[in-house]
Amino acid sequence: MTRFESVAEAIGGTPLIRLTKTGLRPRIYVKPEWYNPGGSVKDRAALSMLRAAEADGLLRPGGTVVETTSGNTGIGLALYAAHLGYRSVIFTSSSISKEKRDLLVAHGAELRLVDAFVPKSHPDSLKSVAERFVASTPGAWLANQYDNPANPAAHVASTGPEIWADTEGAVTHFVATVGTGGTISGTGRYLKGISGGRVRVIGADPATSSYSGGDGSQKFIEGAGHFVHPLADEDVWPQSLDLSVIDAYESVTDAEAIATIRDVARSEGLLAGGSSGVALTAAFRLAATLTEEDTVVVLLPDSGRAYLSTYYNDDWLLANGFRAESGAVVGDLAAPLRAVGRTRTGASAARELASVIAGDEPVAVLYGRPLPNAAPHHADIAGWTTAARLAEADTAGAAAVATGVRLGAGEPVAAAAARAASLDPDWQVALVLDQGRVSGLVTRARLNAHRVATSGATAAILAPKVATH
Ligand SMILES: Cc1ncc(COP(=O)(O)O)c(C=O)c1O
Known part of the structure; x- marks a missing residue:
């Protein structure tokens, strides 16, 4: 030992x-x-950056260690900052795993969640917010692992x-x-x-x-x-x-x-x-x-x-389309993904769609650039719209309705409908994920119609049995 x-x-x-x-x-x-x-490879970089900052006079006793991080570098910095007697402030997004967030707090870090989904150069980005904090906090040092x-x-x-x-x-x-x-x-x-x-x-x-x-x-x-x-x-x-x-x-x-x-x-x-x-x-x-x-x-x-709550969790896998159950599943009812860019003119998008789908069929509105090679990630989708809504709007972005509801393609229909309602009682359209990518959209009406049809069938089978008693 x-x-x-x-x-x-x-x-x-x-x-x-x-x-x-x-x-x-x-x-x-x-x-x-x-x-x-600290449980990860980033301990090595964290201590190395802290020691270099001390040697360069950038970090002095009583100083504050600051970083933007998806977790592990923050955990390393918080741990060694505590050990060396510095305050630590970590800027991160709530999309990192809960376990990582809890670890940061457990090591004494002050956690600042920044959820603006904007490019790095934008004043509300994680990077910009952290840089402003450092500029206005005496003794603060930004580790900046990306360029250090x-x-x-x-x-x-x-x-x-x-x-x-x-x-x-x-x-x-x-x-x-x-x-x-x-x-x-x-x-x-x-x-x-x-x-x-x-x-x-x-x-x-x-x-x-x-x-x-x-x-x-x-x-x-x-x-x-x-x-x-x-x-x-x-x-x-x-x-x-x-x-x-x-x-x-x-x-x-x-x-x-x-x-x-x-x-x-x-x-x-x-x-x-x-x-x-x-x-x-x-x-x-x-x-x-x-x-x-x-x-x-x-x-x-x-x-x-x-x-443990994500890749090793069966419910998480199901909800994100990495696992499928047998029987009627959400993917069977989803319309294949059609998408329009946010800046598209509403009228021209509506005209194009009118020749392929019904006016009330949901269409995804892409947040930014088109993705030529793959089905999009849900972060690429600003919301949903329809040809009818597009016809009335200046741009696809203006016609977009945000949706926070995502369902796994392999989720059983009844359970998925219940889960969607618990996520948003007023939901209308959900993104359907297959292997973690958005493969289509499904409407609440479609899920409910299927549930009614299948529960009707069950009742019909049960009815004679009940009658015999
Ligand atoms: C879980 C995990 N994997 C991989 C990496 C990549 O390591 P590096 O930044 O040294 O390329 C990181 C870095 O933050 C990480 O946290």
Whole structure:
């Protein structure tokens, strides 16, 4: 057992654990970063950025540590800020998992939820709000993991050397997700340097992430990949990301990542988080092309414990279209997705739709750019409208009715109708999710008509039975 004189010393030194059930030829080792005190790989970057800020005189005793984060960096910063005696203020969105929010508060962070869905440059964005806070708070320092060189430097100093030492130089492939790029850039740079360029570095990327050529639309997996706001003028990549170390990308859907971690939890006994599912899926695909001579190391950023209410929860899977029940389900009643852009002229959109659908059929109004390659994420949809409403409006945006109701394509009809009513008693149109993407729209009238028809049928079957008593 190793002894540490403080929590800061306990960062890093995470093990390599060999997977034994994959049936694939290469040796595959995972590096579970949840062994860090704050439960994720971001402990390394958090302490590194804090120490660099202290050394540069940007953070002084009594100072305030500030960050915008999807969770793990905030947890690391809050933990080490507490340890080093700083106040911490974390700006984040309520879409991060509840467990992560509770962890931030448990470590003493002041949590500021910013939910404006606007591009980074907008004055109400997470970034702008945090920057204003720092400008108006004496002694405040913004960690800015996306552009802070101390983030990748943490991995040059620790993650890379650990992998090299623990594989005794046998590592041939390193697979990691790319969020800020700190992990893959620092670790990859070290492994390429020490191996004379022999180690291949593979970026495991969500299918919609713009790093690997996706459309930049949202996804469910937190931490990995790069999202581009639909109204953003440009796609700015972090300075923490060093593209020159990434040899290839493997693109992985939410559904694949979720299926992989659920499988690995049962087969290997390792409970990994969502971005670990992206990395593992990519690694398995890669390993299928390799030989017994190869040693693949896969970095797992955090544990599945933070996602028990999502990826490991059957109801969540059903509600988001990652699981289907048998019998009559919502997807059977949904109209396939038709969408118009928010800025489209109402009259011209109405004319176009009139030739294909009825005037009262619901149509989605897209928030921003059209998505050529994939069904949209629900964050891409501003609301619903109809050809009849469009005909009366200047633009599709003006004719849009917002809906907060989303149903899984595989949800049984009666249960889905009840759930929708509990989400919004006045709901009229719901987005239908299949594999986490919006595949269609369904109206309340349609769900109810089906329920009445089927409950009528049940009554008809039961009636004679009742009569015999
Ligand atoms: C769960 C999770 N996975 C992956 C990453 C990506 O790591 P990096 O920012 O070093 O690229 C993060 C980063 O925040 C994360 O929180």
